[in-house]
Structures are given as structure tokens and as C-alpha cells.
Amino acid sequence: MVRPCVAARQSARVLSGRTRGIAGVAKIVSLNDEREAKREAEQEARKPSFDRLARLVDADMSRVNQHILDHMQSPVALIPQLAGHLIAAGGKRLRPMMVCAAAQLCGYTGSRHIGLAACVEFIHTATLLHDDVVDESDLRRGQESANALWGNQASVLVGDFLFSRAFQLMTADGQLKVLKILSDASAVIAEGEVLQLMTANAPDTSEEDYLRVIRSKTAALFAAATQIGAVVAERPAKEEEALSSYGMNLGIAFQLVDDVLDYSADQAALGKTVGDDFREGKVTLPVVLAWRRGDAEEREFWRRTIERSDQREGDLDHAMRLMAKHGTLTDTLDRARHYGAIARDALGLFPQADIKDAMLEAIDFVIDRAY
Amino acid sequence: MVRPCVAARQSARVLSGRTRGIAGVAKIVSLNDEREAKREAEQEARKPSFDRLARLVDADMSRVNQHILDHMQSPVALIPQLAGHLIAAGGKRLRPMMVCAAAQLCGYTGSRHIGLAACVEFIHTATLLHDDVVDESDLRRGQESANALWGNQASVLVGDFLFSRAFQLMTADGQLKVLKILSDASAVIAEGEVLQLMTANAPDTSEEDYLRVIRSKTAALFAAATQIGAVVAERPAKEEEALSSYGMNLGIAFQLVDDVLDYSADQAALGKTVGDDFREGKVTLPVVLAWRRGDAEEREFWRRTIERSDQREGDLDHAMRLMAKHGTLTDTLDRARHYGAIARDALGLFPQADIKDAMLEAIDFVIDRAY
Numbered sequence: 001m002v003r004p005c006v007a008a009r010q011s012a013r014v015l016s017g018r019t020r021g022i023a024g025v026a027k028i029v030s031l032n033d034e035r036e037a038k039r040e041a042e043q044e045a046r047k048p049s050f051d052r053l054a055r056l057v058d059a060d061m062s063r064v065n066q067h068i069l070d071h072m073q074s075p076v077a078l079i080p081q082l083a084g085h086l087i088a089a090g091g092k093r094l095r096p097m098m099v100c101a102a103a104q105l106c107g108y109t110g111s112r113h114i115g116l117a118a119c120v121e122f123i124h125t126a127t128l129l130h131d132d133v134v135d136e137s138d139l140r141r142g143q144e145s146a147n148a149l150w151g152n153q154a155s156v157l158v159g160d161f162l163f164s165r166a167f168q169l170m171t172a173d174g175q176l177k178v179l180k181i182l183s184d185a186s187a188v189i190a191e192g193e194v195l196q197l198m199t200a201n202a203p204d205t206s207e208e209d210y211l212r213v214i215r216s217k218t219a220a221l222f223a224a225a226t227q228i229g230a231v232v233a234e235r236p237a238k239e240e241e242a243l244s245s246y247g248m249n250l251g252i253a254f255q256l257v258d259d260v261l262d263y264s265a266d267q268a269a270l271g272k273t274v275g276d277d278f279r280e281g282k283v284t285l286p287v288v289l290a291w292r293r294g295d296a297e298e299r300e301f302w303r304r305t306i307e308r309s310d311q312r313e314g315d316l317d318h319a320m321r322l323m324a325k326h327g328t329l330t331d332t333l334d335r336a337r338h339y340g341a342i343a344r345d346a347l348g349l350f351p352q353a354d355i356k357d358a359m360l361e362a363i364d365f366v367i368d369r370a371y
Numbered sequence: 372m373v374r375p376c377v378a379a380r381q382s383a384r385v386l387s388g389r390t391r392g393i394a395g396v397a398k399i400v401s402l403n404d405e406r407e408a409k410r411e412a413e414q415e416a417r418k419p420s421f422d423r424l425a426r427l428v429d430a431d432m433s434r435v436n437q438h439i440l441d442h443m444q445s446p447v448a449l450i451p452q453l454a455g456h457l458i459a460a461g462g463k464r465l466r467p468m469m470v471c472a473a474a475q476l477c478g479y480t481g482s483r484h485i486g487l488a489a490c491v492e493f494i495h496t497a498t499l500l501h502d503d504v505v506d507e508s509d510l511r512r513g514q515e516s517a518n519a520l521w522g523n524q525a526s527v528l529v530g531d532f533l534f535s536r537a538f539q540l541m542t543a544d545g546q547l548k549v550l551k552i553l554s555d556a557s558a559v560i561a562e563g564e565v566l567q568l569m570t571a572n573a574p575d576t577s578e579e580d581y582l583r584v585i586r587s588k589t590a591a592l593f594a595a596a597t598q599i600g601a602v603v604a605e606r607p608a609k610e611e612e613a614l615s616s617y618g619m620n621l622g623i624a625f626q627l628v629d630d631v632l633d634y635s636a637d638q639a640a641l642g643k644t645v646g647d648d649f650r651e652g653k654v655t656l657p658v659v660l661a662w663r664r665g666d667a668e669e670r671e672f673w674r675r676t677i678e679r680s681d682q683r684e685g686d687l688d689h690a691m692r693l694m695a696k697h698g699t700l701t702d703t704l705d706r707a708r709h710y711g712a713i714a715r716d717a718l719g720l721f722p723q724a725d726i727k728d729a730m731l732e733a734i735d736f737v738i739d740r741a742y
Binding site for chain 1: 450569
């Protein structure tokens with residue numbers, strides 16, 4: 001969003017410099033600068049963000065964070081150390097926030113969502129720990145990953161602990177419906193991860209298979225999180241479904257945009273290196289589309305770099321040029337917008353409310369963070 | 372048990388050969404042979420085995436096996452392949468058999484124990500998969516381990532899947548008490564594994580810490596398995612406790628004997644290599660005791676081989692000589708007998724029954740397989 005404005009301002013300066021005297025130019029430039037600054041500030045204010053949602057669930061999230069800290073304790077010192085490293089590193093806690101937001105949207109006034117939000121974060125953290133082992137990642141959210149610091153063994157086992165702890169929290173909640181939602185989601189996540197492993201390094205993966213992977217490994221937990229909000233509030237099945245659909249489609253959009261961001265130049269700010277997915281030979285939609293739209297020579301490039309992991313200096317740049325040529329990043333974002341639109345309509349059932357507006361804005365944020 | 376008999380028979384032959392003529396000798400030898408063969412057969416029949424228990428739960432176990440096969444299916448082909456490899460390799464299915472035996476002892480006539488026995492086996496299989504990744508083992512029950520065949524990544528993720536599937540099975544059963552027993556056991560197992568990782572390669576580990584590890588990582592699941600038998604049969608708390616104690620103490624004895632067997636020469640038959648634990652620097656009770664009883668020079672040997680993993684030709688033999696010198700294998704077996712005795716008394720609550728006798732015999736088998 002910022003760059004087009006800067007460009008416009010610069011061309012305004014150039015234009016005005018050409019046609020007027022120095023003093024006049026200075027005055028107009030200053031006037032233009034003011035106008036532009038105001039316009040930018042307005043745009044910035046309109047720029048969708050997650051802040052509103054975060055503010056609305058802030059009180060709940062303090063309790064969730066405390067719950068997380070309390071329940072990652074163990075007499076075995078390495079467990080809170082390692083879990084604390086990952087949980088303190090933070091991330092946005094999107095998933096537990098979604099539990100709280102959905103509960104609020106459903107007018108829930110009890111406390112069950114606190115423990116269940118913590119439980120969802122534990123499941124997520126366990127999968128991150130195991131993911132890093134599987135991906136052999138050294139960085140996670142810009143910090144050294146747990147496996148880089150403590151080794152794969154500790155990451156596998158502490159992941160198992162957090163996963164078991166999540167099931168203890170669910171059992172403490174005691175509603176079988178919630179247990180079913182979360183144990184089903186866990187099995188689907190694991191299935192998705194295995195499917196991803198099987199499609200790894202295959203640039204001719206179909207868009208359907210790719211979608212199946214991200215539905216399972218990312219979106220299923222979002223869907224479970226938002227559905228739980230309706231379940232604890234004892235809302236009718238239609239609202240449960242609607243919230244599950246919101247979470248599922250938001251989760252798909254979220255992962256699609258993440259996959260685009262991996263090839264975007266602004267990633268240093270997010271603590272990610274550009275091209276991680278490429279270097280790991282991960283097949284994401286930008287690659288799937290580039291392979292399908294590419295000619296024989298281009299496909300050979302993808303086979304060499306992704307399938308045979310034979311990568312050389314300049315390959316990442318070439319990959320990004322091919323994506324630009326075929327517009328695969330733009331089109332992946334279009335796909336994300338499609339799922340965002342479904343998520344938006346899913347909330348149509350619910351009457352206007354601050355939290356509803358914030359949840360709708362969250363969809364825009366998920367998509368717009370790509371700019 | 373066999374060896375002393377053979378020795379007795381041989382000395383009987385020698386004796387008789389010395390004092391009688393050739394024909395008489397032949398006759399007496401033949402008579403002696405018959406007597407000895409009969410005595411051996413009797414002893415063999417008396418030799419404790421797991422067969423009686425296996426026979427008594429045979430019908431149940433067929434249903435459990437079918438349940439396991441049905442529920443390890445997934446559209447993601449790698450999951451049944453990998454899970455099937457491990458589950459088909461078999462092992463003795465001790466844990467699900469324990470669920471069935473305990474249910475039978477409690478006079479249970481329903482079907483809930485079938486699904487729960489499968490669930491216990493899934494948890495066990497998941498921990499085996501993750502263990503092999505953590506230990507970097509290439510063999511499991513004499514076959515190539517899953518991680519050697521499919522890689523660590525698949526083992527981590529399929530382990531996660533089986534674990535999630537176990538929770539789906541528990542949720543399908545639907546009793547919160549069972550969910551609590553099994554999710555608590557899972558968390559304790561994971562804690563025990565992390566503790567084991569932290570005490571790995573430390574020959575000065577205390578006997579208490581070692582016991583804490585095996586209680587958690589091995590015995591807790593046996594205890595949960597047998598307790599569940601009482602829970603599904605809705606027996607009073609005292610019987611639940613008694614069965615949990617039986618499982619816990621049998622599990623401890625089982626692991627102690629396993630640790631002895633790792634240094635016993637008869638291991639090829641079990642598909643294990645002698646000295647695996649030693650080579651991996653695993654600190655088990657035979658080592659803990661040898662370190663405590665050793666002099667400065669011996670401790671330096673353990674530090675070099677176990678702590679610094681600096682092992683040379685002949686080190687395993689030397690380790691076994693030190694264990695023999697200090698009697699640490701024998702004493703570890705004595706400790707196992709102690710826990711076996713507690714398991715035996717725990718069953719004192721229950722009236723005589725075939726299944727009770729079989730469960731008592733299982734204790735003897737667990738300990739006697741060391742001979």
C-alpha cells in the first residue's frame with residue numbers, strides 16, 4: 001500500500017517541478033506532501049488489521065495465556081524450558097483468539113473457552129515442534145527453532161507431551177462433542193502432514209492435492225477453533241456450521257497467502273527468509289501453477305530445483321521470474337480472496353456486532369498482509 | 372531351566388558308566404533317559420509362559436486385531452503402509468491383552484474393552500515410532516525399523532496420526548473416566564521419555580531417577596490398560612486400584628528384565644542384538660548399579676563409554692565382565708522379582724479363576740524369560 005503512494009508523490013513532485021518556479025514549487029510540494037501524508041494516514045487507518053479483534057478478546061487472551069503457562073509446567077525441567085521457548089516466542093496466537101472471538105460472537109458468558117483455547121494452542125505448538133523436525137528448519141518466527149537449540153529428540157518428545165496435555169485439558173472440559181471435534185481435527189492434521197510429505201518435491205502435484213494438504217494441516221484447526229466457540233455457547237447446528245466454515249475458509253486463505261509471502265521481498269520483517277519453501281523443495285500453489293503453465297524447459301527447471309533438489313546460484317531469482325511471468329503469485333492471492341469471500345458470507349447468519357466486524361476485518365487482514 | 376537338567380543327565384550317564392558293565396549301562400542309561408525326559412517335559416510344562424493368558428483372551432484378541440486393522444486405514448496410503456509394517460511385525464500385543472485379561476477377571480461381558488485395547492496398542496505403537504526416531508534405531512523386533520525404511524519424517528507424522536486416532540477411539544467409547552486415565556498416561560509417558568533423554572548418557576543417574584523413567588515410559592501404560600478392564604466392568608475403586616497396581620508393577624518388572632536381557636547372550640532369538648543399550652549409551656539399572664559399585668578406574672570406563680560415547684573393540688565384553696563382577700544383572704533381576712511380588716499380591720483381592728492364574732503366571736513369565 002505504501003509504495004504506490006510514494007510513487008504518486010514522487011511523480012507529483014517531478015510534474016510540479018517542471019512547470020513552476022522554485023518558490024512556487026516548494027509551496028506546492030509542501031501542500032502536496034501534506035495532502036499525501038493525510039491520505040496515507042487515512043489509508044493506513046483503513047488498512048485492515050488484526051488489532052480490533054485482538055482488543056476485543058484481550059481480557060480473554062490474558063486468561064488464556066495464564067492457562068497456557070500454568071499447564072505447560074512439569075517436574076521434568078526440559079519441558080517448560082522448550083515449550084516456553086516456543087510459546088514465549090509468541091506468534092500471534094491466532095487460533096486461541098479465534099476460539100475467543102467465536103465464543104464472543106455467540107454471546108457466550110462462561111469460562112470454558114479459556115481452557116479450550118489453550119488446548120488448541122497446545123495442539124498447534126505440538127505440530128510446529130514436529131514440523132520443524134520434519135522440515136529440518138533452523139528458524140521459527142525469526143528465532144532459532146527448538147530442534148536447532150535442543151535437538152530433534154527433545155522436539156519430538158516435548159511435542160508429544162504438549163499433545164497429551166491438550167487431551168488432558170479437553171478431558172478436563174469434559175464435553176464429548178468438543179473431544180470429538182478436536183480429536184478429529186488432530187487426526188486430520190496428521191493425515192495432512194503425511195500427505196504433504198508424500199507430495200513433497202513433486203512439482204506436478206495437482207491443485208486439488210495441494211488444497212487437500214492445506215485444508216488438513218492448517219485450516220482444520222482453525223475450523224475446530226471457531227466451531228468450539230459455538231459449541232460452548234450451545235448455539236444451534238447452523239451457527240456451529242457457519243463458524244466452522246468461517247474458520248476453515250479463513251485458514252485456507254491464510255495458508256495461501258503465507259505461501260505467496262514466502263516469495264515476497266518483505267519477508268525479512270516477519271523473521272522469515274525469502275525462498276525458504278523453494279530451498280526446501282516445498283510444493284505450494286505458486287509452484288503448482290507455474291509448473292502447469294510452464295513450457296518443457298521451464299518444467300525441467302522445476303524438476304531440477306524442486307524434485308531433484310539440485311539448486312544453484314540464481315535459481316530462486318529465476319523461479320520468481322517464472323512466477324511473475326505466469327502471474328502465479330497474483331493468482332494464488334485471487335484464490336485466497338475466493339476463500340475469504342466464503343468465510344465472509346458464512347458470518348452472514350450473525351447479527352451486526354463489534355466482534356463480527358472485527359472477524360470480517362481479520363479476513364481482509366489475512367489477505368492484505370500480502371501487500 | 373534346561374541347562375541344569377542336561378548337566379544332571381550327563382553326570383548320571385558318567386556315574387552309571389563307571390560302576391556297571393556295558394549292557395547294564397545301556398539299560399540303565401536308557402531308563403535314566405526316559406526318567407529325565409519325563410522330568411524335563413514336566414518342568415517344561417511347569418515353565419511359566421504367556422500361553423495360558425493368550426489362550427484365554429484369544430477370541431477377544433481376534434476382535435482387537437480386526438479393530439486395529441480397520442482403524443489404521445486412511446486415504447493417505449503411507450499411513451496404513453507404515454502403521455501396518457509395525458503392527459504386522461506384531462510383538463506380543465501385551466498391552467491390549469492386559470486390557471482383555473483385566474476385563475475378563477472383572478467378569479465384564481460387554482464389548483467396550485475391544486476398542487479400548489486397540490486404542491492402547493495405538494498409543495504404544497505411536498510411542499515406538501517416536502522412540503525409534505529419538506534413538507535412531509535401525510532395528511525393531513528384528514526387522515528394519517519404520518524410520519530406517521521410510522525416514523524419520525514419516526515416523527514422526529504417522530506416530531502423530533496413530534496417537535490422534537487413539538484419542539478418536541477413546542472419544543468414540545465416550546466415558547470421560549477412561550479418557551482421563553489414558554490422556555494422563557499419555558502425558559506421563561511423554562514426560563518419562565523426556566526425563567530419559569535428560570538422564571541419557573549419565574552413568575551416575577540415581578536408581579530413583581531410573582525407576583521414575585521406567586514407571587513413566589513403560590509401566591504407566593500397563594497400569595492404564597489393566598485399570599481400564601475394571602472401569603468398563605464398573606467394579607469398585609478397590610479393584611480398579613488393585614488392577615492398576617498389578618499393571619504398574621508388572622510393567623516395571625517387565626522393563627527391568629528387558630534391561631537385563633539386553634546384556635544377555637540369548638538375545639539373537641528375540642531379534643535383538645546384545646549390547647544395543649550399551650552402544651546407544653542408555654543408562655539402565657545394570658549400569659547404574661555397576662557405576663555405584665565400581666572403583667575410580669571402573670567409573671572412568673563408564674564415563675568414557677557411556678557419557679562420552681567413546682567405545683572401542685572389547686568394551687561391551689568389559690562392561691559385561693564388570694556387571695558380572697558386581698552381580699548387577701542378578702540384582703536387577705532381584706529388583707524385578709520384588710515388583711513381581713507386589714503385582715502378585717495386588718491380585719489377592721480377586722477370587723480364584725483361570726484368568727487370575729494366567730495373570731499370575733504372566734508375572735513369572737515376565738521374570739523367567741531372563742533365564
